[in-house]
Amino acid sequence: MSAGLGHYLIVSGLLFSLGLLGVLLRRNLLVMYMSLELMLNAGNLALVSFSRFNNNLNGQVMVFFIITVAAAEVAVGLALILALYRKRQVAHVEELTSMKL
């Protein structure tokens, strides 16, 4: 059976929920951040499949920009995590409970 639009969307939804579960249930900052990237990827998949099945290239352009912006965001976010780790020496969200440096 050929893969229709709905199948790709279900895969994208499953990936998104897996990422969401990872963000909600993990305590390690880095793994939470990786699950966030997984959610972004799921959105990319949905956009590309919509672009394909409506024969419209705008979806692919948007995915191009999303990939670029996500790369910049990962760089800045990891720098933030590094700076936080240098100050506090922990990377568990359970122990990062105050905003004071």
Added chain:
Amino acid sequence: MVVANPFSRNPVTSAMFLVLTIVSMAGLFVLLHAFFLAAVQILVYAGAVMVLFLFVIMLLDLKEEEQRRIKTAGAVLGIATVGLIYTALVRAFRSLPTVAEAPSPPLEGATGALGKLLFTDYLLPFEMVSVLLLVGMVGVILLSKKEVK
């Protein structure tokens, strides 16, 4: 396979499975006739972003998480959220009008057409993204400077 990414205790294992997921998604992009995006995904995501992640994981030298008890409230809420998303998705899927599933003629030369779109309709976001990358670089360098006594 993909499931192991959020569910493994060692962060390096999670990172490796995320790389596997990204490469599989590049394969899916190829199936969807988005060849340029598949190449960009492997180059940028698997090649740069995940390498950055692995560098930081190695730098921080985290121990494995101890055997944790997932709080029942958290697990229940998480599964309820996933169930809600799944229900919404299935309902939307069922209410789709029965369109022909094979799309109209495939976009030949999609890479060239994509490039043309990038440089005509989407020129402003293109240039702004380059400024964004520059700002990101400056921010990263500032954030990771050691304090000078």
